[in-house]
Amino acid sequence: MLNVVTVNTNPYEGQKPGTSGLRKKVKVFLQENYTENFIQSILDANKDSIAGSTLVVGGDGRYLVKEVVDKIIKICAANGVAKLLVGQNGILSTPAVSCIIRKYKTLGGIVLTASHNPGGINNDFGIKFNCSNGGPAPDNTTNEIYSLTTRIKQYKIVPDLVCAVNEIGTQTFTVEDRQFVVEVIDPVKDYVDYMKEIFDFPKIKTLIQGSEQRAPFKMLIDCMSGVTGPYVKRIFISELGAPEDNVIRATPLEDFGGAHPDPNLTYAADLVTAVKNGDYDFGAAFDGDGDRNMIIGRDAFFVSPSDSLAVLAENALCVPYFSKHGVRGFARSMPTAAAVDRVAAKHGKEMFEVPTGWKYFGNLMDAGRLSLCGEESFGTGSDHVREKDGVWAALAWLSVLAASGRSVQGTLEAHWAQYGRNYFTRYDYEECASDPCNEMMQALEKKITAPGFVGSSYSSGNKTYVVKLADNFSYMDPIDKSVAMKQGLRIIFEDGSRIVLRLSGTGSSGATVRLYIDSYEATDVRGDAQEMLRPLIEVALDISQLRQYTRRDAPTVIT
Numbered sequence: 001m002l003n004v005v006t007v008n009t010n011p012y013e014g015q016k017p018g019t020s021g022l023r024k025k026v027k028v029f030l031q032e033n034y035t036e037n038f039i040q041s042i043l044d045a046n047k048d049s050i051a052g053s054t055l056v057v058g059g060d061g062r063y064l065v066k067e068v069v070d071k072i073i074k075i076c077a078a079n080g081v082a083k084l085l086v087g088q089n090g091i092l093s094t095p096a097v098s099c100i101i102r103k104y105k106t107l108g109g110i111v112l113t114a115s116h117n118p119g120g121i122n123n124d125f126g127i128k129f130n131c132s133n134g135g136p137a138p139d140n141t142t143n144e145i146y147s148l149t150t151r152i153k154q155y156k157i158v159p160d161l162v163c164a165v166n167e168i169g170t171q172t173f174t175v176e177d178r179q180f181v182v183e184v185i186d187p188v189k190d191y192v193d194y195m196k197e198i199f200d201f202p203k204i205k206t207l208i209q210g211s212e213q214r215a216p217f218k219m220l221i222d223c224m225s226g227v228t229g230p231y232v233k234r235i236f237i238s239e240l241g242a243p244e245d246n247v248i249r250a251t252p253l254e255d256f257g258g259a260h261p262d263p264n265l266t267y268a269a270d271l272v273t274a275v276k277n278g279d280y281d282f283g284a285a286f287d288g289d290g291d292r293n294m295i296i297g298r299d300a301f302f303v304s305p306s307d308s309l310a311v312l313a314e315n316a317l318c319v320p321y322f323s324k325h326g327v328r329g330f331a332r333s334m335p336t337a338a339a340v341d342r343v344a345a346k347h348g349k350e351m352f353e354v355p356t357g358w359k360y361f362g363n364l365m366d367a368g369r370l371s372l373c374g375e376e377s378f379g380t381g382s383d384h385v386r387e388k389d390g391v392w393a394a395l396a397w398l399s400v401l402a403a404s405g406r407s408v409q410g411t412l413e414a415h416w417a418q419y420g421r422n423y424f425t426r427y428d429y430e431e432c433a434s435d436p437c438n439e440m441m442q443a444l445e446k447k448i449t450a451p452g453f454v455g456s457s458y459s460s461g462n463k464t465y466v467v468k469l470a471d472n473f474s475y476m477d478p479i480d481k482s483v484a485m486k487q488g489l490r491i492i493f494e495d496g497s498r499i500v501l502r503l504s505g506t507g508s509s510g511a512t513v514r515l516y517i518d519s520y521e522a523t524d525v526r527g528d529a530q531e532m533l534r535p536l537i538e539v540a541l542d543i544s545q546l547r548q549y550t551r552r553d554a555p556t557v558i559t
C-alpha cells in the first residue's frame, strides 16, 4: 500500500495561463514546488469531479516532459484520480490528446508542451489543461486555476509510487484504500485509427504512389524534431506508402535539435530551400506539439494559412468526414485574413470571427455550428477534435489534391480566380522590452479610439486609406455569452483593408509584437504579398510608431 503525503507550500507569482497554458522557461518550472503547485491547482479547479476520474497525460517530448509526467502521476494518485492514460515515454501530440480525451470520454487531459517555442534546459516548457470536450480549458477555468495558484498552501503526492512509462500496458497501484490505474498507451494508434476514418487513405495512397495516369507525388515532410515524427512515419510511410526519405527530422528530440520548432518561412527555412531546389510537389512542416502546419507546393510556393483555410473550406467535401457529417459553419481568428468569409458567403454557411486562441472555437463546435476553422498562426483544424491539427491539415490538403489532380499553386490560382485574393502578411517583433510595447499599445488604443480618427485618411505609395472602424476587438461567445475584451487593436479602412496589432500571448519572456496586414484584390491576384502590402505596412508603422517604441528597424519574422 502506498501513502499519500501532504506537503506544505507557498504560492508563486505569475502562474497565469496565457493563450495556451502556462509557459515559462524550464528553470522557472524547476523551482521547488513550482510545478507541483500548478498541477495541484489544476486538480483543485476540478475538485467536484476529480475523485474517480480519468485523465489523459502526455507531451511533445521536450526537456522536462518525463519528469513532469512522473509528478503528475504521483499527484493525481494522491488526489483520488482513478485512472490515467499516459502516452508511452510521455509522448502525445496535442491533437492526439484531444482525440484520446474524446474517444475515451475522460474528464480531460494535461498536455506538456510549449508548442512551437524552443526546448531544452535553457528554453521553454509548458503545462496546459484540456477539458472533457478535448479542447483547451476556457478562460473561466484558467482564471480559476490561476486564482488557486495565488492561494495554494498544500499539495498532495504519493512520493513512493514508481510507474514505468516506457512500457505499454496497465499498472495498478493501491493508494491507501483506493485503486489507482495507469495505462501506458501507444501514443500513435488511436490517432492513426481516427485519421483512417476521417480520410480516404487508399485514395491518398494512389496519389502518393502514382498510377498509370499519374507520376508518383513527391513530398517532403519536416517534423522539426517535434512530436509528430512517430505519427508521420506511421501514417505517411507505413500506411500511405511514401518513401522513407520523404520524411525528415522525424525523431522527437528534447531540444528539437537546437531549432525553433515553428513551421513558418523563417524557422522552417531548410524545408523551403530543400523543396525549392528539389523535385517535390508538396512540402509540409509541423510544430513541436503537432498542432501547427505549414503547406508549400512545388518550387516552395507558399500557402498562407488564411488561404489554406479558405481552400479547405471550398473543397471540404473532398474529405469523407465532411461528406458524412455535413459541413456546418466556418470560423477564423480576428487577425486571420478574411478569405474564408467569401467561401462561407458563397455557400451560405455561418461565419464566425473569434479572438486569437483555439479555445474560442470549442463552444461553437460543441454546439454543432462550426466544422472548419483556422488561424493565421499556422493553425488549421476541424470539429474532428478540439485542437488544431497539423497532420490532419496535410492529409486534408492531399485529399483535395488527389480529388482535383491540380498542383498546390494551381489550386490557389483557381481559388483566387474565383474569389479574388486577400493578401496577408504578419510582422513579428520578438522579445522586445515589455514596458515600451505596453505603452505603444496604450497610446495606439487612445489614438484610434479618439474622436475624429474614424474618417481620417492616410496616403502611402499611390494609395489612400480612409479609416472606417477602429477599436480594441472584443468578442461575445454566441453560446455561453462570455465576453473576451481587449483582443487586439484593429483599424479597418473603407476598402476593407485592415491593420491589426496585438501582443503575443504565448511568449515566455519580454513582449512580442505582432502586426497583421490584410488587403483584398478582386482581380490583381498574382502579385507578391510583400510588394502589394508595402503601402499599408508603412501606414501601420507610421500610425503605431512601432519602430520608435520597439527600437527595431525590421521584424524578426515575416510571414
Ligand SMILES: O=P(O)(O)OC[C@H]1O[C@H](O)[C@H](O)[C@@H](O)[C@@H]1O
Residues within 6 Å of the ligand: 019, 020, 115, 333, 356, 357, 358, 359, 375, 377, 379, 503, 504, 505, 506, 507, 514
Ligand atoms: O498569442 P500568439 O503568440 O500570437 O499565439 C497565438 C496562437 O498561439 C497558440 O498556437 C494557440 O494555440 C493558437 O490558437 C494561437 O493562435
Ligand SMILES: [Mg+2]
Residues within 6 Å of the ligand: 094, 114, 115, 116, 287, 288, 289, 290, 291, 292
Ligand atoms: Mg503548437
